[in-house]
Amino acid sequence: MSEQPQSSQERPGELDEELQREIDEALGGHSLEELLEETARPLPEPPGRPSQRVRPGAIVRCRVVGIDRDAVLVELGGKDQGLVPLAQFEADPQVGELFQLEVVRYDAAEDLWVLSREGAVERATWDDLAEGAVVEAFVERANKGGLEVRFGGVQAFMPISQISLYRVEDPAEYVGQKLRCQVIEVDRRERRVIVSARALMELEAQQRREALLAELAEGDVRQGVVRQIMPYGVFVDLGGVDGLVHVSQMSYARVENPADLVQLGQTVEVQVLRIDPDTGRISLGMKQTQADPWETVEVKYPLGAVVTGRVTKLERFGAFVELEPGVEALIPISELSWTARPRHAGEVLQVGQTVQPLVLEIDLERRRIALSLKQAQANPWAGAAHKYPRQSEQSGRVTRAVDFGAFVELEPGVEGLVHISELSDQHVRRVEDVVQVGQTVRVRVLSVDEPNRRISLSMRGVLQGDSVAPAEETKPRKKRKRPLRGGLD
Template identity: 40%
Template sequence: MEEKATQVSGASPTPETFSMEEALQEAEARLERRVRPGQILMGKVVLVGSEGVAVDVGAKTEGIIPFNQLTEKPLTEEELKGLLKPGDPVRVQVLRVDPETGQILLSRKKVEATEHWDRLQELYEKGEPVTVTVKERVKGGVVADLDGVQAFIPASQLDLRRTPNLEAYVGQEILAKIIEFHRKKGRVLLSRRAVLEEEQKRAKEAFFQSLSPGQVVEGVVVEVTDFGAFVNLGPVDGLVHRSEITWGRFGHPREVLHKGQRVRAQVVSVDPAKERVNLSIKALIPDPWTTVAEKYPVGSRIRGKVVGLTPFGAFVEVEPGLEGLIHISELSWTKRPKHPSEVVKEGDEVEAVVLRLDPAERRLSLGLKQTQPDPWQLLTEKYPPGTVVQGRITGITDFGIFVELEPGMEGLVHVSELDHTRVENPAALFKKGAEVEVVVLHIDPVEQRISLSRKRLLPPPPPREEERPRRAKGKEARAKKRPTPRREERREYEYGAVAEYNLYDASAVPAASASVKLGDLYGDLLASLGLEEEKPG
């Protein structure tokens, strides 16, 4: 318990004037007063000597503060001598009283420590931050001086992210918060991170209040992942999803963005509760589909890079964010690929023609074969109906055989055009890869179909006996001589083409290709003269 030892005027260092009666009373009080170890007293510096500081504490004798009990601070002897001067008020604690001599040993350091701990406990209870000086690096963190008290700061509490270089903090003054306090154990634990988090929280609240969708912000890319990139905007990091990075195609966001890159982006959405900000970089870049109709009208030629292959076609990047599809049927006039990779490869630079365009649906249809002349249009001029050609059998089916006229261009010889007699099984008469001579019946360049015939090049079979014409008599003979109009014959084939017999020109068939028996000639001559012998009944 602290006791009043002397009366010192707060307004002036000059002592008050006492009357004789007051002086006698004070002397008696000094004689009667006893000081005990552990007492905290208020005194006044009388003298600063070579051994310590003499302090009047209101007892019979003056107390002495040794220099090593003046303060907890590591000061030199000269600094200690200048710490107090005569007349300064000072709070001290009684360490020991010599009963024989009455000498009193005092300590200012213990009172100072008690005051520090009281103040630290108050700061800890209020949660107020304190300014400390980092003194040295130790295992697991650093030691800081907190008004003469050694406090420990763990490495995890020095910053928002763990810092490997703790030496950089030595000698710095930092603001920290007391997170653990044990007075009896003399242990104080500090956290700079707690202060930074509170500052960050206030900064985030202010930042989110100033942020709104559509706003343009700038930041630095701090991380690139499979699903996008994080951009530091100051208090928070915003996410640019991979779909919002660019209009163009890419495999991984690292192909477009890299760590440390400064970017501009537009705010898409803000969620202060979850502290999320969604950004878009491509929102600040014009959408290529808005001008595609003007830049690439139907019929125009474009150059692009094959960026993707699927079973139904190839995707070509015309410009970043603008891709067109070459359907597998538009890759070649003559080839019928099973997969687009048979014609183009990913990464190829190709030229194509714009076939169809739908900006609303973001669809662009391209054609590769349209950059070359259509061989089917030339085929009709090269092989008019009646042209005899030699070709290789490329396929055999139940309804006929396919014969290749030119590479990739095949015609069908329907089963009805294979021979004058009915062919039940084409595979029994023909082999794939064999050469065969056929005549062109019809070419459809639009449907890309060719109708061929083999039997038109074969000699007609001899008429059977029951089919030989009888000698006509009377009206029957006259009626037979009347010409009958030739009926145009048309046959529908499974291949889909129509063979028009009246288009066939017999003169186009070489004479050497036909062989007629002599008996057949005489039979025809007698029939034409009506002299055919009647068969015996």
């Protein structure tokens, strides 16, 4: 949009009162635009000053000598002076500035030439116009197909696909603006001109890209603008060159959706991680410009400390726990519980659950922390040898039956093994012939290995509440004779 013209008091080269009266009398109460619209007819040369150079239709070089509210007073050379409408200038001219103007007609009564800038600009523009020329166009109107623009009196069209490097939803937003563009088609016979702002943007972007790539180095920290957001990361414009910030490089914290962290058009600070010399692709990182939370891990989460975290992911091998944004640790499945024997961490915990595990190990180089949920609780094996002395009789519940014996839970988290040879005074072929899972039995403690969490038990010679004895052996089935002839049994 053009700037608003200054008042006559503020504009340099303002006319004095006498000259102002002269111009007003010359215009005779009409605007200069109205005078230009009058039909030009052959007029005699100024009396006493014939000129072969200044005549209607000629393009002459003029110097600005004064500026009024509506008109600009210029010198044509020698003693010739003229007026040109101020509205025909895109910006206020300065006293002493030179312009190419078209002579419209001569006002003999006032001894002034009436001039026009638009005719001179249009003629000069059409004479010099060529494909590839760069012009500054004013957007006058918009339609579904694009923009109607004007530069130097030449009407041109800009297709909607040529307005920007990016998709344009509403071309009407550009009405009233000035766009630098490139002439991509000229048809003088049809007086048709096609221009493209995009072509110029691409050319300038390539020039900026080449210049930026020449000075860009890995490790540089730059400011950029988010241009595109994808599930795998965001593209950032560094000023003519786009680079990719992969989702894993956006933050030290886990990022599920890049759109949760940045917005289109947002200015971000990035570090150049890698430049591929063959493809020109640039890998960027955002988290590298932020404080690394792992630098203070050993201070915040010392070994043996009980910490608070949130369960973020459950796997067969354990549960991931976020201690703070960017710091995740693992509870191995064997460290989830003293009592349960889960096959999957989801049998014990839920995503989003808050837990208070104990820190087992920290590996700063590999950025790993091992936690234990069960060791943050009381150890049921502590003092087991004292609690279950040898040859003492105890009650327990059968939890598992395997080929070699039965496991008996003496208390939550403490199990002992009754070997198959210790199930009964009689010979036992199958464990299930003597005990069943869930059954309560009486056992005698044979030995306790507290460090290795093992207890050997026996049911031999121990009086049971309900008589426990091996089931009677079933007689072996007779072998079937060979089938009768004819296929009948």
